[in-house]
Amino acid sequence: MVDYLSKVLYVLTGSRKSLIFLLLIFIFTSILEAFGIGLVGPFISLASNPESIQSITVLDWAYRRSGFESPQQFIPIVGFIIIAIFCIQSLLYFISQTYIYRYTHQQKSRLISRLLKAYLDAPYTFYLKQNTANIIKNIISETNVFTQGCLLALLLFMTNGIVVGALIGLMAYSSSLLLVMILGILVPTFLLFNKLGHRFKRWGRTQSETQREMIRTINHGLGGLKETRVIGCEVYFENQIDRQARQYARAATLSQAASILPNIFIKTSLIVFVVLFVSLFHIFFTESEQDLTAVMGVFAVAAVRLIPASSQFISSMAKMRTSSHALDMLYLDLKEIEKREVHNRLESLSNSTAKVAVKPGNQYGKPLSFANQIELLNVTYSYPEASEPSLDQISFKIKKGESIALIGKSGAGKTTLVDVILGLLELESGDIKVDGVSIYDNLRSWQNLVGYIPQSIFLTDDTIERNIAFGVPDNQIDQGRLYKAIKAAQLEELVEQLPDGIKTEVGERGVRLSGGQRQRIGIARAIYHEREILVLDEATAALDNETESRVTEAINSLAGTKTLIVIAHRLSTVENCDRVYMLDKGRVVKSGSYQEVVLEG
Ligand SMILES: Nc1ncnc2c1ncn2[C@@H]1O[C@H](COP(=O)(O)OP(=O)(O)OP(=O)(O)O)[C@@H](O)[C@H]1O
Numbered sequence: 064m065v066d067y068l069s070k071v072l073y074v075l076t077g078s079r080k081s082l083i084f085l086l087l088i089f090i091f092t093s094i095l096e097a098f099g100i101g102l103v104g105p106f107i108s109l110a111s112n113p114e115s116i117q118s119i120t121v122l123d124w125a126y127r128r129s130g131f132e133s134p135q136q137f138i139p140i141v142g143f144i145i146i147a148i149f150c151i152q153s154l155l156y157f158i159s160q161t162y163i164y165r166y167t168h169q170q171k172s173r174l175i176s177r178l179l180k181a182y183l184d185a186p187y188t189f190y191l192k193q194n195t196a197n198i199i200k201n202i203i204s205e206t207n208v209f210t211q212g213c214l215l216a217l218l219l220f221m222t223n224g225i226v227v228g229a230l231i232g233l234m235a236y237s238s239s240l241l242l243v244m245i246l247g248i249l250v251p252t253f254l255l256f257n258k259l260g261h262r263f264k265r266w267g268r269t270q271s272e273t274q275r276e277m278i279r280t281i282n283h284g285l286g287g288l289k290e291t292r293v294i295g296c297e298v299y300f301e302n303q304i305d306r307q308a309r310q311y312a313r314a315a316t317l318s319q320a321a322s323i324l325p326n327i328f329i330k331t332s333l334i335v336f337v338v339l340f341v342s343l344f345h346i347f348f349t350e351s352e353q354d355l356t357a358v359m360g361v362f363a364v365a366a367v368r369l370i371p372a373s374s375q376f377i378s379s380m381a382k383m384r385t386s387s388h389a390l391d392m393l394y395l396d397l398k399e400i401e402k403r404e405v406h407n408r409l410e411s412l413s414n415s416t417a418k419v420a421v422k423p424g425n426q427y428g429k430p431l432s433f434a435n436q437i438e439l440l441n442v443t444y445s446y447p448e449a450s451e452p453s454l455d456q457i458s459f460k461i462k463k464g465e466s467i468a469l470i471g472k473s474g475a476g477k478t479t480l481v482d483v484i485l486g487l488l489e490l491e492s493g494d495i496k497v498d499g500v501s502i503y504d505n506l507r508s509w510q511n512l513v514g515y516i517p518q519s520i521f522l523t524d525d526t527i528e529r530n531i532a533f534g535v536p537d538n539q540i541d542q543g544r545l546y547k548a549i550k551a552a553q554l555e556e557l558v559e560q561l562p563d564g565i566k567t568e569v570g571e572r573g574v575r576l577s578g579g580q581r582q583r584i585g586i587a588r589a590i591y592h593e594r595e596i597l598v599l600d601e602a603t604a605a606l607d608n609e610t611e612s613r614v615t616e617a618i619n620s621l622a623g624t625k626t627l628i629v630i631a632h633r634l635s636t637v638e639n640c641d642r643v644y645m646l647d648k649g650r651v652v653k654s655g656s657y658q659e660v661v662l663e664g
Contacts, residue, residue, distance in 0.1 A: 067383065070394045071213055076173040081166055082218075088159040089222035092152055093229050096368060099148035101233055106141055113138065163218060171210040178202050178393070181400045187487035188447060189400065196279035201396060204274050205389040212267075212386025216379040223376035230369045244340060248332040249373055252325055256377050259321065263384035266321075269314035271388050273307045280304045322381045326374035333366055431508045433497050433595050437461040437626070441493035444483055452491065453479045455649040463595075466627035468637035470660070471646035477630045480646070481598055484628065486510050514589025517600045520581045522573030527558065528565040530573070531587045544591055552587035553617045554580070586617050596626045615639075634661050 072079065105122055108115055113134035116123050122141065131137040182198055227249070235242040284291055284300035291297055437460065444454040453476050461467055469477045482488045484495065486506045495502045502509035522530050531548055532540040545565070549555055557580055561567040573581045589597050599618065619639050621627065631637045643660040645653040653660050 067387065067390070068217070070390050071217055074174065074209060074390065074393050074397060075214070076170065076177050085159065085163060085166065085218060086221060088155065088162070089218075090225055092155045092159060093222070093226045095148060095152045095155070096226070096229070099145060099152060100230070100368065101236075102141070102145050102148070106138075106145060109134065109141065110138055163215065167210040167215050170214060171206050174206045174209065174393075175202055178206065178397070181397060185400045186489065187482065188489065191447065194275075194279065196275050196282055197392075199278050200271070200275045201392055205271065205392055208267075208271070208386045208389035209393055212382050213390050216382035216386065219375055219379040220383060223372045223379065226368065226372040227376050230372065241340075244336045245369070248329055248336060252328050252332075252373075252377055253380075255328075256325060256381055259381070260384045263318055263321065263381045264387055266314040266318040267385035268388040270311055270318070270385075271392065273311040273314070276307045277304055277311070280307065318381070318385045322378040322385075325377035325381075326370070329370055329374050329377075333370060337366075429500075429505060429508075431497050431500055431502065431505055431512065433463060433512050433626075435463055435498050437596070438496045438499075439484075439493070440496065442480070442483060442490060442495065443492045444479060444488055445491050446479075451649075453649050454483060456493070457646075457649070457651055458493075459644060459651065459654065461626060461628065463626055464623050465642065466622050466629065466640045468629045468631055468640040468643045468657075469646060470631060470634065470637060470643060471652075475646040476649040477646055478600065479649075481600055481628065481630060485513060485515055485598060512595045514592060514594030514597045515600070516582070516585040516589055516597065520573070520585035520588075522569050522576070522581060522584065524568070524571040526563075526566050526568055527554075527561075527584065530569060530584055531565075531591050533588050533592075544593070548587040548591035551590050551617065551620060552583040553620075554583050554587055557583075583617055586621075590621070594625075596628065597621065599627065599629045637661070 075082075109122060116126055116134045116137070122137075125141075126134060126137050129137060129140065131140070179202060182202070231242065231245060231249075234245055280300055280303045284297070284304075291300065439457055439459050442454055442457040443452050445452040457480065459467075469480060471477055479488065483490060486502060486509055490503075497509065497512070523533070528540065528545065529537070531545060549558055549565070558564050558567075567575075569576050569584075573584070576584070586597075615636055618627065618629070622639060627640070629637060629640060637643055638657050640657060642654060643657055644651050645660055
């Protein structure tokens with residue numbers, strides 16, 4: 064329980080004061096409720112025998128002070144006070160419940176933002192072992208499970224615990240026999256559900272895992288829709304999701320059905336006990352009939368509140384167990400991302416003399432400028448758990464305005480080198496300097512100098528304009544820069560032909576554009592963002608000759624004004640590059656002009 068609570072507090076965003084405030088409201092309403100219920104028994108006694116007022120200390124004291132002439136006149140006043148207490152308690156209950164809902168929904172929205180920020184800021188290596196289906200599931204679904212299943216259940220568990228405790232105390236005060244009866248019902252129910260705890264946990268895990276698998280299947284089936292259609296494997300994905308949905312439904316049904324059992328169990332046992340109690344009262348006890356009425360009065364009113372409170376107490380315990388897997392998922396991800404952030408911050412503070420530059424995300428140093436050259440110094444990188452380094456002591460210089468090409472067989476290390484240059488992967492050893500300053504002194508500033516055009520450009524389901532000015536709010540888009548970028552990327556003709564021009568929607572992942580048009584939008588994006596250095600990852604590999612020549616033309620027109628780092632498989636596309644580096648097994652095995660490396664090599 065302590066472990067659970069500390070995880071909830073860790074995942075919780077914002078102030079914890081609201082949580083304490085909520086608990087206090089609940090304690091107050093519970094006390095008020097117990098007090099109101101406590102008055103009902105004596106009130107019934109008083110109503111059936113007004114003269115018994117002398118035996119009820121509190122009422123007798125109040126009666127003497129009130130100045131009423133007979134207890135009969137005093138009875139409606141006591142009734143009115145009881146009604147007032149219950150009305151105030153009900154109002155407070157409504158307010159506190161509304162506050163709880165507001166608090167949990169706010170928590171959910173804050174947690175969604177915090178998670179997305181954490182995932183966006185997470186080191187690139189985090190994604191090498193993470194699946195996007197898992198991330199989507201955590202952001203959309205687990206945040207819901209956390210607020211409804213963990214947070215709300217935890218609040219209900221604690222507050223109902225207080226209510227149950229107060230009511231049991233009241234019953235113990237009214238009759239010890241009642242106490243035995245109530246404990247006789249509640250303790251076995253509690254123990255039974257405590258024993259079922261691991262099942263609730265398993266059902267929760269199954270729901271979480273099947274949800275992740277369903278998102279994965281949808282991603283695979285729809286993400287590769289063309290392939291799915293052409294191969295005709297729709298049934299494969301349909302069967303997969305059908306199986307996963309059925310597994311999910313089974314686990315959800317079991318956990319939901321089991322969580323209403325406490326209510327049924329307690330209600331039935333209570334009726335059995337009440338009937339037995341009333342039937343056997345006169346056999347075992349010598350108390351008067353009025354006493355039985357008073358005791359049963361308290362019992363009936365307490366039961367009205369005790370049944371829902373105790374069953375909610377036990378079912379929220381079950382809910383907490385069901386949601387513990389989701390809590391673990393969120394806790395572990397946030398912890399891992401935070402651990403890396405702290406590590407990076409410490410590194411950035413202590414790394415001024417270190418040889419190894421491992422400070423991704425560092426944005427605290429002076430802004431970097433690029434006037435002369437980029438220098439790679441013994442760049443070495445190994446993927447986590449890999450036995451061999453993918454980059455081994457790579458050193459070379461790139462002058463401003465130069466265009467270089469990286470060539471080599473598949474698996475030679477070209478993409479890894481580009482990812483290192485982009486600052487996505489943390490170096491094992493070595494450094495990258497721009498005008499003599501390590502890029503790791505201010506990685507964000509370095510990344511602001513670099514534009515990346517991958518093989519397959521990521522386009523959002525939005526307009527051409529928004530895809531070029533990617534990440535810039537509409538009111539801040541610079542139209543002059545936009546048209547300059549469109550012109551430089553040779554997109555002018557296309558934009559003029561389209562009825563909606565730059566406002567044309569490109570469709571999901573740019574399906575309404577051709578491969579070459581998508582590539583040129585990627586180039587325009589890099590130009591719009593005024594990046595000095597452009598990294599092109601086999602940008603023309605997937606294009607036909609005519610489109611390729613248009614893209615190459617667009618790239619060549621940038622030569623001289625921009626510094627280009629091009630990965631190419633087609634050797635013809637690197638003909639215009641100033642220098643060519645041939646990689647093999649993570650090392651530079653040959654370098655020089657196109658003539659020296661490609662033609663003479
Ligand atoms: N995420 C990863 N985890 C472990 N090893 C990896 C990972 N990504 C790449 N590698 C390994 O690193 C080496 C270099 O891969 P890289 O993708 O950089 O080659 P490449 O030259 O770009 O190949 P290609 O031209 O086929 O894209 C390969 O041996 C590859 O197996």
